[in-house]
Amino acid sequence: MRIRKSARGGHLLMTGKRVLVAGKFDILHLGHLAYLEQAREIAGPDGELIVVVALDKTIERERGAPPVFPQDQRRRLIESLRIVDKAILGYDTKDHTTIVIDSQPDIVALGYDQITDIDALQESIREHGLNTRVVRLQKGKAGGLSSSTLIRKRIIEFYADNGRERQLKSQARPGPRPH
Amino acid sequence: MRIRKSARGGHLLMTGKRVLVAGKFDILHLGHLAYLEQAREIAGPDGELIVVVALDKTIERERGAPPVFPQDQRRRLIESLRIVDKAILGYDTKDHTTIVIDSQPDIVALGYDQITDIDALQESIREHGLNTRVVRLQKGKAGGLSSSTLIRKRIIEFYADNGRERQLKSQARPGPRPH
Numbered sequence: 001m002r003i004r005k006s007a008r009g010g011h012l013l014m015t016g017k018r019v020l021v022a023g024k025f026d027i028l029h030l031g032h033l034a035y036l037e038q039a040r041e042i043a044g045p046d047g048e049l050i051v052v053v054a055l056d057k058t059i060e061r062e063r064g065a066p067p068v069f070p071q072d073q074r075r076r077l078i079e080s081l082r083i084v085d086k087a088i089l090g091y092d093t094k095d096h097t098t099i100v101i102d103s104q105p106d107i108v109a110l111g112y113d114q115i116t117d118i119d120a121l122q123e124s125i126r127e128h129g130l131n132t133r134v135v136r137l138q139k140g141k142a143g144g145l146s147s148s149t150l151i152r153k154r155i156i157e158f159y160a161d162n163g164r165e166r167q168l169k170s171q172a173r174p175g176p177r178p179h
Numbered sequence: 180m181r182i183r184k185s186a187r188g189g190h191l192l193m194t195g196k197r198v199l200v201a202g203k204f205d206i207l208h209l210g211h212l213a214y215l216e217q218a219r220e221i222a223g224p225d226g227e228l229i230v231v232v233a234l235d236k237t238i239e240r241e242r243g244a245p246p247v248f249p250q251d252q253r254r255r256l257i258e259s260l261r262i263v264d265k266a267i268l269g270y271d272t273k274d275h276t277t278i279v280i281d282s283q284p285d286i287v288a289l290g291y292d293q294i295t296d297i298d299a300l301q302e303s304i305r306e307h308g309l310n311t312r313v314v315r316l317q318k319g320k321a322g323g324l325s326s327s328t329l330i331r332k333r334i335i336e337f338y339a340d341n342g343r344e345r346q347l348k349s350q351a352r353p354g355p356r357p358h
Binding site: 027028029030033065066068069073076077080081082083151152154155156158159 | 206209212245247248256260261337
């Protein structure tokens with residue numbers, strides 16, 4: 001059990017933990033939910049789950065293509081989830097120490113597929129005098145479509161022709177379509 | 180104010196309303212959220228928001244292409260939203276009367292772009308002795324990407340090559356890619 005100064009300046013007895021997670025969360029799917037649910041479980045019902053949503057420019061740099069949804073839209077969707085207390089935008093840096101210092105979480109919970117060097121981050125946080133623990137979560141049992149790459153592939157397969165629906169064969173025009 | 184039998188058999192004084200909404204909710208975006216938020220406002224904080232998620236086969240029939248996300252995944256994501264109390268799968272029929280009878284909502288709130296004939300549905304519900312009111316919501320101020328067609332278009336533009344990211348020019352291979 002910890003005693004933490006609340007945002008309003010009082011003191012609260014808390015058994016829950018403040019957990020920080022991060023991701024792109026571009027097209028929301030059950031894999032994201034499984035990740036957040038694991039983190040929520042660590043935070044506990046009276047804990048706090050804070051989600052860092054990657055900036056567009058960070059995604060563009062990593063992927064070589066912009067996200068489908070701009071950063072503030074991704075942030076708002078994540079914050080609309082029941083188990084999420086707060087969603088904030090990431091910082092424009094590869095070093096995640098600063099956002100951890102600013103958020104003061106008890107735990108940073110990295111996703112199973114996140115490339116962050118867990119030891120380096122833990123070391124850097126410790127050097128700044130924080131007791132935050134960095135852990136890596138297991139791949140959750142999301143089931144179904146829980147990979148952004150597969151989702152985009154499915155969209156491209158099903159919805160060729162510039163995002164319009166492919167017509168059923170019975171409705172298709174006989175000739176080539178105008179552009 | 181209404182008195183309604185609670186699920187546990189007791190009686191609750193309720194000022195809130197049970198509101199039923201429906202949609203495909205294939206790739207979750209702020210337009211969906213704006214629709215649900217309007218409905219939640221009608222329901223009130225102690226009301227109930229029930230979301231009907233269209234079956235895959237219904238979408239396939241209407242669009243001529245399957246949804247990106249299978250029905251149960253769409254249902255689970257919608258139910259994970261803070262403002263949603265329950266998400267259920269739709270019925271395999273164009274007549275929405277039965278699901279309204281089964282759910283007993285005070286209000287059915289149709290989206291601005293839903294093709295359902297509001298008068299016919301209201302009439303049919305009334306014939307079955309229900310006081311449910313059918314209303315159509317305005318297009319919300321969602322902002323941003325709030326059209327599934329535009330979202331798919333953006334995905335196809337940015338993510339050609341079977342769903343893999345397009346490489347930045349500086350990283351691109353000089354020759355054509357193998358298939």
